[in-house]
Amino acid sequence: MSFQYVIDNATSISISKRKRVAQTVSRSxxxxxxxxxGQVYEFRVQLPTGPRWSDNRRLxxxxxxxxxxxxxxxxxxxxxxxxxxxxxxxxxxxxGIQVSYSSGNTLTxxxxxxxxxxxxxxxxxxxxxxxxxxxxxTEDVAYNDxxxxxxxxxxxxxxxxxxxxxxxxxxxxxxxxMPTWTIFGYDQISWSGSFVFVESL
Amino acid sequence: xxxxxxxYKSVQTNLFVKMVVPGYATLTFSxxxxxxxxxxxxxxxxxxxxxxxxxxxxxxxxxxxxxxVISGIPTxxxxxxxxxxxxxxxxxxxxxxxxxxxxxxxxxxxNPAGKFHGVVSxxxxxxxxxMGDDTGEITIALNVTSVVELxxxxxxxxxxxxxxxxxxxxxxxxxxxxxxxxxxGAPQ
Numbered sequence: 001m002s003f004q005y006v007i008d009n010a011t012s013i014s015i016s017k018r019k020r021v022a023q024t025v026s027r028s029x030x031x032x033x034x035x036x037x038g039q040v041y042e043f044r045v046q047l048p049t050g051p052r053w054s055d056n057r058r059l060x061x062x063x064x065x066x067x068x069x070x071x072x073x074x075x076x077x078x079x080x081x082x083x084x085x086x087x088x089x090x091x092x093x094x095x096g097i098q099v100s101y102s103s104g105n106t107l108t109x110x111x112x113x114x115x116x117x118x119x120x121x122x123x124x125x126x127x128x129x130x131x132x133x134x135x136x137x138t139e140d141v142a143y144n145d146x147x148x149x150x151x152x153x154x155x156x157x158x159x160x161x162x163x164x165x166x167x168x169x170x171x172x173x174x175x176x177x178m179p180t181w182t183i184f185g186y187d188q189i190s191w192s193g194s195f196v197f198v199e200s201l
Numbered sequence: 202x203x204x205x206x207x208x209y210k211s212v213q214t215n216l217f218v219k220m221v222v223p224g225y226a227t228l229t230f231s232x233x234x235x236x237x238x239x240x241x242x243x244x245x246x247x248x249x250x251x252x253x254x255x256x257x258x259x260x261x262x263x264x265x266x267x268x269x270v271i272s273g274i275p276t277x278x279x280x281x282x283x284x285x286x287x288x289x290x291x292x293x294x295x296x297x298x299x300x301x302x303x304x305x306x307x308x309x310x311x312n313p314a315g316k317f318h319g320v321v322s323x324x325x326x327x328x329x330x331x332m333g334d335d336t337g338e339i340t341i342a343l344n345v346t347s348v349v350e351l352x353x354x355x356x357x358x359x360x361x362x363x364x365x366x367x368x369x370x371x372x373x374x375x376x377x378x379x380x381x382x383x384x385x386g387a388p389q
Contacts, residue, residue, distance in 0.1 A: 019213075037213055039234075105303045
């Protein structure tokens, strides 16, 4: 446990994955937009003020050992975080779902995910192609629909992948901002700011 | 070639840089999110190419210079720069227009289009470390001069150096005769 300690003990988590965009507005009000892509996951995570230093110093040392140079894995998979990344569809099991990818930002379900009614995936569900990149579903996928549209162009090569879904997805991240800690009062910690983790690609 | 983008409310643009290093290799990299093939050449993905400075398009051919900044990823970049004849390398920048949602190339005639064509005139390897801020960056900046600028460096007039005309002897004695005295009409 290292960066995972920060995620598991967060008092706030902000997740950003938007495009990098430039917009132009004409005198008549017509707006045009240009993107340069991006859509890389960025996590801004705040740790609470007040936990015991003596209880957490071992874990904090592990975090600082990684510093801003070492890539580590994080998951938002704590039971209490189920509402953040938990699967929202109607499948009783999300293991063994196979998808194929050829181009663009869509995947095709090729096996698994059998359902008689309801939704295979709902917008906002997190999916991961094998051990590759993580994507969010942007449109509901009904029980009889096999196309999954995700939030960014697929980074992986064309092929077939097994999905990790919901709390099982894993991000490889690099810490780009690491706040310093302060011991105050007696045996309590406060942090100078938020941790910022960026998806390592 | 002019690209007709009038039917698109939004587009995604990415730059593709091709640098032909004499006696070494052709380096290709881009800020697209994954490796991409253009004309049978694979451009390496995001990471290496940090920025390309702005350019302006004019009706008249004019002298321009851009700076292409790349990072040390992969680390072979620095040795590629230091150990090869980077100065003088031909560099071409293409701009591709993509669908911002799917990331697929827009089906427009002439896409991707050429953006800049020049020759590397200088490079700078910057190793900036700000100890107080605890931040730093290592970049390679390639200064690229347009081909129009190179054409302006032509030699004006006519070259008359002997080295340019090794078989021409009519001027060989000029230097010896220069400032000599001649007694025109004097008895021998």
